[in-house]
Amino acid sequence: MALRLPLGFRAGAVRAGIKPSGKPDLALLASGLPALWALATTQNRAAAPSVQRGRRLYEGQAPLRAVVVNAGNANCATGQRGVLDDERMAQTAALRLGVSLEEVLTASTGVIGVPLPVEKIEAALPQIELTPFADAFAEAILTTDLAVKTAEAQVGAARIVGVAKGSGMIHPNMATMLAFLVTDAALPQEALRAGFRRVVDRTFNQVTVDGDTSTNDLALLMANGAAGPVEEGAFFEALEGVARSLARQIARDGEGATKLMTVRVLGAATEEEARQAARTVAASPLWKSALYGNDPNWGRILAALGNSRAHFDPLRVRIVLQGIPLYDGGALPFDRGAASQAMRAEEVEVLVDLRQGGAQGEAWGCDLTEGYVRINALYTT
Secondary structure (H helix, E strand, O other): OOOEOOOOEEEEEEOOOOOOOOOOOEEEEEEEEEEEEEEEEOOOOOOOHHHHHHHHHHHOOOOEEEEEEEEEEOOOOOHHHHHHHHHHHHHHHHHHHOOOHHHEEEEEEEEOOOOOOHHHHHHHHHHOOOEOEOHHHHHHOOOOOOOOEEEEEEEOOEEEEEEEEOOOOOOOOOOOOEEEEEEEEEOOHHHHHHHHHHHHHHOHHHEOOOOOOOOOOEEEEEEEEEEEEOOHHHHHHHHHHHHHHHHHHHHHOOOOOOOEEEEEEEEEOOHHHHHHHHHHHHHOHHHHHHHHOOOOOHHHHHHHHHOOOOOOOOOOOEEEEOOEEEEEOOEOOOOHHHHHHHOOOOEEEEEEEOOOOOEEEEEEEEOOOHHHHHHHHOOOO
């Protein structure tokens, strides 16, 4: 079933010839009304021109009308040419929509260090047919992804729709992927930006596939107000649900992954420490490898917790895997064969209680397999 966008939004995509596969690779998402917006970008110091331009626009507080995305080429580490090419892509979209250059955001994803074939973008972008549906856009932004990633929610008369891509080069350092969330709810700009930051910290920043932070990642929220005001608490609860769903889909689609890992940390001194502890476990190559091999090696979980900088006493920590208690201040007797069998599931949950306070947090990751090595060993060859 096609995924309908909120009121006032349209999207579409086209084959521009950027991806060697010939699949759709140029996408456009637009709002008929000026939209307030919130943005989170990668912390990688080698950020691409699209990220740097987005940051400059964000400081201006002006409304947004569209985002244009190309896949198959990151347009990163391409010097001054890359900066100019990114501007040309934005200008082409602005002309297509009849809006100002400053109302168009850009995003790129793909191989680093290769000049962007901007002439192909200029030729193809005017051919994009915009519709009230997100499906074509969601497909065109993919790179090594195996699955399209979408989620939606209803808040009163308003809707929230989210689309994301991400499979590799993913680690919580915001934004860890490309994510585009749109809503027809009306909210104040200050509340929108502050609330989105909290949502990002609890969801997209809690995803890790391989410990690498991309140069191009961003998460964008656009709100055009077409459906009128909504209760802010309900809105951000729904928004977090949409972002959480997208984050889990990204982790499940990790390059070479065979299973989704959810790490829940309870009893932390602060929420930040809970989230940090959960992220560190989800990112541990040793535990991710054990997960792939269905090895209930709780020592790797405990070691990762100790590397997280969260405060805890190892003699009070409790670790539960797939509902099976493995450690409680010391090793517990358990059926290793049964625990291993329980790990042969599409989703594996690690539950940790630090017994330090009342804060909790979650993170999502995946197992580490030979498939990940194969994909990245041959990425540009």
